[in-house]
Amino acid sequence: MRYEVWAPLAGRVEVVVDGADHPMRRDPVREGWWTADAGPDGGDGQRYAFRLDGGEPLPDPRSRRQPQGPDGPSAVVAPPTWAGTQPWHGRPLAGAVLYELHVGTFTREGTFDAAAARLGHLAALGVTHVELLPVCPFPGTHGWGYDGVSLWAVHEPYGGPAGLRRFVAAAHRHGLGVVLDVVHNHLGPSGNHLSRFGPYFTDTHTTPWGAAVNLDAPGSDEVRAYLVGSALAWIRDFRLDGLRLDAVHALVDTRAVHFLEELSRAVDALAHEVGRPLFLIAESDLNDPRTTADREAGGLGLHAQWSDDFHHALHTALTGESGGYYADFARAPLAALARTLSGGFFHDGSHSSFRGRGHGRPWPAGASGHRLLGYAQTHDQIGNRALGDRLTARQLTLAAALVLTSPFTPMLFMGEEWGAATAWQYFTDHPDPALAEAVRTGRRREFAAHGWDAAEIPDPQDPATRLRSCLDWEEPERAPHDRLLAWYRTLIALRRAEPDLGSPDLAATAVTYDEADGWLLVRRGSLHVAVNFADVPRTLPLHGGEVLASSAELPHGEAALTLPGWTAAVLRGGQALRGGAVRG
Incomplete structure (x- = not known):
């Protein structure tokens, strides 16, 4: 059995196979690498670890499986086989509707297999891709996954690598693609042994989590190769369609070729190799269109990025909240919504009072709206609230209309489609x-x-916090949740059936609104999306038109469109009348 490890700081390395030490030798070609042909070829499940300079056995930084958790020995994983599964040709990001899913709370069982049993619900909903929150090993049994370690392995309590492959195969049978959230900007505080092997971190830069991942200091070539190799392994070994990259603004890199550009080039090459579309989605706090601009045009070449500006504008319009980063949006939330729907970013170089400085740059004219993800809720925007509370069903009725008819790539957070009454709170399971x-x-x-x-x-740390965060799968079957679920299904089907709703052309999106009266009218080609945020009926400047969908019964015979309070509707045609403020 061949073992190898990068450990440039060590003077002596042994591989420990089933409790027996075997000396390793320096690789004559690759600096800092150690290799050994040692022990019996136990195949799948063979346990091993590395001992550096006579110290305690440590798990393999490139471990594909950690059966006993982040601190235990690694296990060999046989090359994946997809025999007996249907071929998968992929689903592109353009035209997608994503669904963010946390394996540990999607069901009370909290496993891949239990989640796979619910995939029929997502197929019937009409989404195209499941976006899994991180699944790398982390301490204990339950957690969000953002304090993971062992960046090539799968959390064992979820079902390990075999469980993830079964989940992906089940998703493909339902016609669903799978995206995985990966965290390159930091590792968890417990079970992280990388710094004992080599300069995986650097004090040259700092992050909210401490020392930065080493992307530009001495030794960074191997660290970058480690991260790129991990990303490609997830896609190749598990037939994933893409990766969501956590907080890329925290990836500090001063080299001429940024790590993200290197990663996007490698993923594009893999897409060509496997013959199916692959994509990278960035979570970025920079409002910088260069993140998703083509490499040939000086960009980093990622395929999409989250749009917190759209979320913040929508959230303030729905809730009236004005604290923290909501302050700038809350001054005129409908104007902020209009600005993001027709222009991409709200902060496009404008002053951000939350940051105390100018922020962002304009979204380029002609750039596809599909490169921005639009959403009303995410794991962060719910779970990082004090009580993990969600939007109400009334608020989600309007939110769904704007998210699912927007020029952006829509994303939902699990349970929002039926207005889940369960909170989604921050929970951990640290044994220390x-x-x-x-x-x-x-x-x-x-x-x-x-x-x-x-x-x-x-x-x-209270197990009850995680249990409160698990979805209640009886809710979608009963009122009023079933009505909201039907509304989401209708809007997703309408987006798929009407090319104007799926268009990524921001320039063809025009918005009329009245801040004081609380209504907003979005023109998307030949269609109009009308939304009334007020508690009382409002008359909008639109005459005629065919109602394709409405969240409430509309009055007939009106000269202009009248919407009951907290109602949204989608109409074909109609003549826009003068009135309100216009953008786009």
């Missing part, structure tokens, strides 16, 4: 008592600083 207490105390201190009673903040 000191770390558990630090997380608990830090969470309470953070929200207490914003006026919350510390006693009200859920304990992340």
Whole structure:
């Protein structure tokens, strides 16, 4: 059995196979690498670890499986086989509707197999891709996954690598693509042994999580290769359609070729090799269109990025919240919505009061709206609230109309399609008592600083916090959840059936609104999307038109369109009348 590891800081390395040490030798070609042909060829499941300079056995940084968790020995995983599964030709990002899913709370069982049993619901909903929150190993059984380690392995309590392959195969049988959220900007505080092997981190830069991942200091060639290799392995070994990259603004890289450009080039090459579309979606706080611009045009070449500006504008219009980063949007939320729907970014070089400086740059004219993801809720925007509370069904009725008819690539968060009454709270399962207490105390201190009673903040370590966050699968079958679910299904089907609704052309999106009266009218080609945020009926400047969908019964025989309070409708044709403020 051939073993190899990059450990440039070590003077001596042994591979420990089933408890027996075997010396490794320096690779004569690859600097810092050690190799050995050692032990019996136990094949799939063979346990092994590496001992550096006589120290304790450590898991393989490139481990494909950690049966006993992040600190235990690694296990050999046989090359994946897809025999007996249907061929998968992929689903492109253009025209997609994504569904963000956390394996540990999508069902109370919290496993890949239990989640796979619910995929028929998603196929009937009409989404095209499931976006899994991170599945790398992390301490304990339950957590969000953003403190993961072992970036090539799969969390064992979810079902390990075999469970993920079964989930992907089941998704493909339903015609669903699969996207995976990966975290390259930091690793979790527990079970992270990379720095003992080599310069995986650098003090040259700092991040909110401590030392930065080493992308530009000495030794960074191998670190970049480690991350790119991990990304390609996820896509190739599990037949994924794409990756969502967490907080790319925290990937500090001063080299001439940015890590993200290197990664996008490698993924595009893999797409050509496997003959199906692959894509990378960035979570970025920069409002920089160069993130998704073509490499030939000086961009990084990622295929899409999240649009928090659209979320913030929509959230303030729905809730009236105005604290923190919502402040600039809350001054005139419908104007902010109009600006994002027709222009991409709200902060396009304008002053951000939350940051105390100018922020962003304009979205380029002609750039596809599909390169921006639009959403009303995400794991961050729910779970990082003090109580993990979601939007109400009334709010989601209007949110769905704007998200699912927007020029952006829509994304839903699990359960929103039926207005799940369950919260989605921040939870952890750290076995280390000191770390558990630090997380608990830090969470309470953070929200207490914003006026919350510390006693009200859920304990992340309490198993009940995770259980409260699990979806209740009886809800979609009963009122009023079933009505909202039908509305989501109608809108997704309408987006698929009407090319104007699926168009990524921001320039062809015109918005009329009245901030004081609380209504907004979006023209998408030959169609209009009308939304009334007020508690009372409002008359909009649109005459005639065929109603294709409405969240409530509309009055007949009106000279102009009248919407009941908190109602949305999609119409074909109609004549726009003068009135309100116009953008686009």
